[in-house]
Amino acid sequence: MSINVERVWWKPVDKGEKIWIIIALMWAIFLFVMMPWWHYYGKQNPSSETYKVSPEKFQELTNRMIEQYKVGEDAGIPVVAPPPGSDVFLLARQFQWTPVLKFKKGETYRLHLSSMDVQHGFSLQPTNMNFMVLPGYDYVLTMTPTETGTFEVVCNEFCGIGHHAMVGKIIVE
Amino acid sequence: MSASNEAFRTCDVTGFRVHRPAEWLIRVNAVAAVVCVLIGGIYGLLVALTRWPAVHLLDAAWYYRALSGHGLNMLIFWIIFFEVAGLYFGSAVVLNSRIAAPKVGWLAFILMVAGALLVNVSILRGKADVLMTSYPPLKAEPMYYLGVILFAVGALLAVILFFATLVVAKREKTYQGSVPLFTFGLTAAAIIAIFTLAHGAAIYVPTFLWSIGLLPGIDPAIYRTVWWGLGHPSQQINVAAMISIWYLIGTLTVGSKPVNEKVCRGAFLLYILFINLASAHHLLVDPGVSSTWKVWNTSYAMYLAVVASMIHAYTVPAAIELAQRRKGYNKSLFEWLRKAPWGNPAVAGMALSVFVFGFLGGLTGPILGTEQVNIIAHNTYRITGHFHGTVVGGTTLAFMALSYYIVPLIFRRQIAFPKLANLQVWLFGLGVAGLSATMMLAGSYGVPRRHWDIAFSGAPFGVEVNPAAYMWLALMGISAIIAAIGGALYCLIAVVTVFFGKRMDSPKDLTYPVSAPAPDAGTGIAPSL
Amino acid sequence: MSGKGNEKEHGIETPGTMVLVLIFLTVFAIAFLGNLKWLATAWWVK
């Protein structure tokens, strides 16, 4: 046989198609506007505050905070109650979060996240907020807890065979 | 003409002049695809049964190994082997042309098989516990990265061969006018494939060099940015291929032709132009990239691709509705749909594929890709649920549906167990729909993906996971079993047909008929019979 | 063919499809807005 496909680019568009394309375009514009709109007027946005940091430096900052504000131990991990408004460090390494943090409800903290080894995932449960933790990068989240209770930090980026046991804790009083 | 006439046979069903070397290349790639979907499916079932908390089948190490094997064999090997077969079919066969350079096709095939073997061996040896994304500094043995690179080089050669064949067909005037829509859609897919594979080279080559000690390290943030330049647009290849197949199945089964092809082709162009930077939606909660960059790239690029998909969502069913109405199924709003040839697995498979892709995979994508919503979804099971709607319920099911035509036409065999074929698409389609939905529901409670144990055994602190999540994970396990039976039936039917099926001697032996074009809708793909 | 006579001159040729895609868009919109709703409440402030 011989193939013969007519030229298609000059045929007028059907009415139904026109209506739908216009609806689809308007919906896309709505989606397009929603994201920036929420960025400015909504309350929840991923932070874009990032610094480069070496694992050694981050370890040192974390240790200094632990020395200053340690209030106890939980499962062998130091518990730290940093003052509201301060810089708080949460260090990820295979397969542990250090330290356990104690926050006060309604106060704001600058939470720094970084990793000593591979990539990890910061997943606050049961609130369900998720952020990436990369070695070499200091990711700063400005957090204001709005409820009291015990929250777990689950690692949700695969970081090795012991990944499932990597659980940390944040207590809000 | 450079090719001698013995190199061709004339298909007694479609009238196509089929270039035998092209036919052989299609055959071997299709067989390799089925082998990979079988291996990947076994891994998938094992993984799903591990994530069903009451069953918790594998131990931690083997869970992650099976998960790596599942992701690679399914998303990369099965899909790409099948797409390569599709590219040769859409160029050489559909355009009545010879394939430009069969030797290159064989080289591509050998490289891809070698790459797939290296990767699988490496995973089974436990030397590549890095999952499909292999985010550094997690490191696999060099053989693993080498395997991925070999496979990608092979795929690149196959794509180049596709373009070369288009050029040959044009120069040797094997067709007149524009290329058929199916080939046009595949061309869009192939163009996206080129810049996707370029990203792949840009990231896997340095990572390989790092694994053999020639580079000191790979920056994790840069890796993620470039890797998703491979990982995201490659999904658009799958979408473009799937939609091309939807149109082709419509033409083959009910003789449809788009209401206006310009619209469909325009939508394919939108994919090429706007999909690349949308990969930013994988980095929405990453450090290292600014909010402006995230918002701009995800919104402007992704939403025009969304428009393209929404256009296809209209034009695909519209083509079928139009053809059916012209055949006289004109009563009420939906007679055309009720009276579609549902007994044909390609029709049922396509309908399920459109439905699962649209309602489960498609509309959840832009939602998860919204900067703010991503905070509650990133790395949870919602993501896995989303892409089992797109690439499994959508693409994989479309590939399966098309197989019921391609296998008889290319292997010249009658489909074994035709009744089972119908059951196959329904089991797989509904199983995957359940799988996708239950994964998303479990994920909405914060259940992480890629996680061996949501009871967190061995962890310093307990985590109370909502009991509803346990219920959804159990239902996920059941859906997975249904989907796996559907997938196993596909492999069974494909293997028995290809190796033991009754030979086809005349068009009458075709298991599922090729429809005559609907009245007033001539088509380039299915000639009047 | 019997169907042809029923086509209106300037009507929508495929009304069934139009209904299907409008259902799709409705589900899409509900899902999208439902997901944005949580943003006003939780812990984290930019």
Ligand code: HEM
């Ligand atoms: C019988 C069919 C299938 C079943 C039962 C199934 C099940 C699963 C399960 C349970 C997971 C694990 C998620 C996790 O624990 O994080 C998974 C992951 C995945 N599946 Fe499937 N799946 C099937 C088919 C497919 C197909 C056909 C594809 C691709 C074309 C696919 C691609 C993937 C990918 C890319 C992942 C993610 C791997 C990763 O996180 O590294 N699946 N699947």
Ligand SMILES: [Cu+2]
């Ligand atoms: Cu971790």
Ligand SMILES: [Cu+2]
């Ligand atoms: Cu982890």
